Amino acid sequence: xxxxxxxxxxxxxxxxxxxxxxxxxxxxxxxxxxxxxxxxxxxxxxxxxxxxxxxxxxxxxxxxxxxxxxxxxxxxxxxxxxxxxxxxxxxxxxxxxxxxxxxxxxxxxxxxxxxxxxxxxxxxxxxxxxxxxxxxxxxxxxxxxxxxxxxxxxxxxxxxxxxxxxxxxxxxxxxxxxxxxxxxxxxxxxxxxxxxxxxxxxxxxxxxxxxxxxxxxxxxxxxxxxxxxxxxxxxxxxxxxxxxxxxxxxxxxxxxxxxxxxxxxxxxxxxxxxxxxxxxxxxxxxxxxxxxxxxxxxxxxxxxxxxxxxxxxxxxxxxxxxxxxxxxxxxxxxxxxxxxxxxxxxxxxxxxxxxxxxxxxxxxxxxxxxxxxxxxxxxxxxxxxxxxxxxxxxxxxxxxxxxxxxxxxxxxxxxxxxxxxxxxxxxxxx
Amino acid sequence: xxxxxxxxxxxxxxxxxxxxxxxxxxxxxxxxxxxxxxxxxxxxxxxxxxxxxxxxxxxxxxxxxxxxxxxxxxxxxxxxxxxxxxxxxxxxxxxxxxxxxxxxxxxxxxxxxxxxxxxxxxxxxxxxxxxxxxxxxxxxxxxxxxxxxxxxxxxxxxxxxxxxxxxxxxxxxxxxxxxxxxxxxxxxxxxxxxxxxxxxxxxxxxxxxxxxxxxxxxxxxxxxxxxxxxxxxxxxxxxxxxxxxxxxxxxxxxxxxxxxxxxxxxxxxxxxxxxxxxxxxxxxxxxxxxxxxxxxxxxxxxxxxxxxxxxxxxxxxxxxxxxxxxxxxxxxxxxxxxxxxxxxxxxxxxxxxxxxxxxxxxxxxxxxxxxxxxxxxxxxxxxxxxxxxxxxxxxxxxxxxxxxxxxxxxxxxxxxxxxxxxxxxxxxxx
Numbered sequence: 001x002x003x004x005x006x007x008x009x010x011x012x013x014x015x016x017x018x019x020x021x022x023x024x025x026x027x028x029x030x031x032x033x034x035x036x037x038x039x040x041x042x043x044x045x046x047x048x049x050x051x052x053x054x055x056x057x058x059x060x061x062x063x064x065x066x067x068x069x070x071x072x073x074x075x076x077x078x079x080x081x082x083x084x085x086x087x088x089x090x091x092x093x094x095x096x097x098x099x100x101x102x103x104x105x106x107x108x109x110x111x112x113x114x115x116x117x118x119x120x121x122x123x124x125x126x127x128x129x130x131x132x133x134x135x136x137x138x139x140x141x142x143x144x145x146x147x148x149x150x151x152x153x154x155x156x157x158x159x160x161x162x163x164x165x166x167x168x169x170x171x172x173x174x175x176x177x178x179x180x181x182x183x184x185x186x187x188x189x190x191x192x193x194x195x196x197x198x199x200x201x202x203x204x205x206x207x208x209x210x211x212x213x214x215x216x217x218x219x220x221x222x223x224x225x226x227x228x229x230x231x232x233x234x235x236x237x238x239x240x241x242x243x244x245x246x247x248x249x250x251x252x253x254x255x256x257x258x259x260x261x262x263x264x265x266x267x268x269x270x271x272x273x274x275x276x277x278x279x280x281x282x283x284x285x286x287x288x289x290x291x292x293x294x295x296x297x298x299x300x301x302x303x304x305x306x307x308x309x310x311x312x313x314x315x316x317x318x319x320x321x322x323x324x325x326x327x328x329x330x331x332x333x334x335x336x337x338x339x340x341x342x343x344x345x346x347x348x349x350x351x352x353x354x355x356x357x358x359x360x361x362x363x364x365x366x367x368x369x370x371x372x373x374x375x376x377x378x379x380x381x382x383x384x385x386x387x388x389x390x391x392x393x394x395x396x397x398x399x400x401x402x403x404x405x406x407x408x409x410x411x412x413x414x415x416x417x418x419x420x421x422x423x424x425x426x427x428x429x430x
Numbered sequence: 431x432x433x434x435x436x437x438x439x440x441x442x443x444x445x446x447x448x449x450x451x452x453x454x455x456x457x458x459x460x461x462x463x464x465x466x467x468x469x470x471x472x473x474x475x476x477x478x479x480x481x482x483x484x485x486x487x488x489x490x491x492x493x494x495x496x497x498x499x500x501x502x503x504x505x506x507x508x509x510x511x512x513x514x515x516x517x518x519x520x521x522x523x524x525x526x527x528x529x530x531x532x533x534x535x536x537x538x539x540x541x542x543x544x545x546x547x548x549x550x551x552x553x554x555x556x557x558x559x560x561x562x563x564x565x566x567x568x569x570x571x572x573x574x575x576x577x578x579x580x581x582x583x584x585x586x587x588x589x590x591x592x593x594x595x596x597x598x599x600x601x602x603x604x605x606x607x608x609x610x611x612x613x614x615x616x617x618x619x620x621x622x623x624x625x626x627x628x629x630x631x632x633x634x635x636x637x638x639x640x641x642x643x644x645x646x647x648x649x650x651x652x653x654x655x656x657x658x659x660x661x662x663x664x665x666x667x668x669x670x671x672x673x674x675x676x677x678x679x680x681x682x683x684x685x686x687x688x689x690x691x692x693x694x695x696x697x698x699x700x701x702x703x704x705x706x707x708x709x710x711x712x713x714x715x716x717x718x719x720x721x722x723x724x725x726x727x728x729x730x731x732x733x734x735x736x737x738x739x740x741x742x743x744x745x746x747x748x749x750x751x752x753x754x755x756x757x758x759x760x761x762x763x764x765x766x767x768x769x770x771x772x773x774x775x776x777x778x779x780x781x782x783x784x785x786x787x788x789x790x791x792x793x794x795x796x797x798x799x800x801x802x803x804x805x806x807x808x809x810x811x812x813x814x815x816x817x818x819x820x821x822x823x824x825x826x827x828x829x830x831x832x833x834x835x836x837x838x839x840x841x842x843x844x845x846x847x848x849x850x851x852x853x854x855x856x857x858x859x860x
Contacts, residue, residue: 003600004599004600004601004602005602007601007602008602011473011476011602034465034466035464035465035466036464036465036466036468036469036597036600036601037469037600037601038466039466039467039469039470039473040469040470040472040473040601040602040603042470043441043469043470043473043474043477044473044602046441047473047477167466169434170433170434170466170467171434171437171466171467171470172434172435172437172438172441172470172474173470
């Protein structure tokens, strides 16, 4: 099979045979197909797309490029959630323990933050001692015993995706729905889960800026799941402002614990409950919202989180004593420059403003400062007076503070009249 | 300047700035831009094209990626001809001496055959001793003294094109008019010529299968020439059958010498005369066809060819004694399987059939057998009886003779009624 002919076939808009797609993934993973051929193929896919049949084979080949976890020895329904990424999105930290408390198993493999988005692993590593690098056997044992393990991607899972993602990042082939969808689904379905819930973000802080693209991405991922006989549901949710009030790793851990105590902000609490309800429906379990809010109120979900922290080497006492978490040396307020209503947030810019302080990474090599970040006092639609605090800025190093402030000034708009804003949950796809 | 952003810009259909295009060519030539980024860029160009302004900068940057010959010290009008490639196209061997005899200088840098097409260098190397590897200084001296040098591409001329062409060949980005046009024009204009005539082939033996594509390619090349203030003319010519009667290196040398003696087949003679006339018009010289046919009849053009051969180390006696050229050990005839008219030739297949015998290369590493090839007795539109000879096959090694015969059988169609065929010269662009 000549790779150049397969590139040409895709370039010309013809449909590739299953064997041909498998060959490309295998040859690229084992190194016999060089980067320069794959990047040409990926650019051809950017323009010509993939049919749902092609994509099913492609995602399956990516999934099978490495180890596929076998969790069949673990009783119960194994279900995970994936978010396409946003700012202040700490849902996983609350959702995983809540779902376990509600009766399902959550084998969760998460990523790190890059660019404007945060990452679950970085948030968890704010907790002193927390180890996200379990072996596969340790991970399986913990899912079995505690209902949940929270770990990072291993080199064995979907190595084709790891290699493809690095290549897409430097060849302008990231923004391509079939490639995004297959990347996510190959990693998630290699976890050996029974079902998956997707949180597809839409808006100024999301990769998908409009609902049409988000819907297409969601449908594409649900389709890939269906092709592998894995039930997948998706919520399209608003990311035109940070989720909750905290942005930054330790600050988001505190907000997550507060939410697990029933004291979380409404948007964060409600979205988490809705996503867990979807997980429970996939499992055929009782998904009543009252029951789920109850598990937050009565401390059962928090108890699961404390157990997970302790099992993964972390100090469970953080649940009671936030001073055990890293704390920034300095805090200043960012105030409204005008009277009016918060009318728009360029949420990606807010994420990058936080990264300027060290809350996130511009390149994969950057170090994270877990202590720093923002705490919002006002959100979209709130009235403010000139000089009134919009958010608190927690920082250690002031090297990039001016850049951070400039970005915030540009990112947050105040208008004289109240404006309408999107509901949090825009659509639901099954 | 981040290369990934330039790829993205082209991908999104935006127009790149001159600095950006120059940066890509320079960074790719010096190795700081890896192959995998250039192949993604080239595939984006395949889909988004280049404006004529972009292409002018791109071709100029390719031209300047290496040495640009300075022939200003040589008196006279320096003009070359380039063919986009076909089967039996030995025009350069006749055109160069005829043009010199008619009063212009011809600094000609040619290529080798690949796939179904032949190459001028391979044909010249049929002549015992002929050296196509002159130094630049030797080449310039010969153009000055003898009016013409016939050499191969050097590593110093347009190295960006050499690298880009190798990459395009393995990434399915060959068939792209702006990339084809800039490849040809950057090499040709690096010769330091005053003007250029293009022979753009159209048909079953050409890279451009239809007249629209050929016209677009021709216009694109003429436009690049105009952007560099170099007058360029193009003829679109028919390549639905081999040009002349001979296909194969030594056989084509014999046919070229016969044409230089005024005994050539009409199509080959007429096309050569028309192309030389275009060269003379660019130079402002007398382009009367009678004069040019006369220079063939009176032996002046042949005398120039003999001089070039001798100066480049070859045996000029081949002009009188064809037995000095390599001769195949065996000859068989290929006969018509039916009575009727030769109605169609898959000319690329005929070229590949000749390559099966060793007349051409499937890969750059293949060795050429200069002696082998075809001599056509019948051409398009000719009446044949069943069993009558259509062509002679000259071969040494019969390993692939069966493949050759099978390809010829499939490539040559005979129909019961006479059919119309294209004129040789289809269009003329200035």
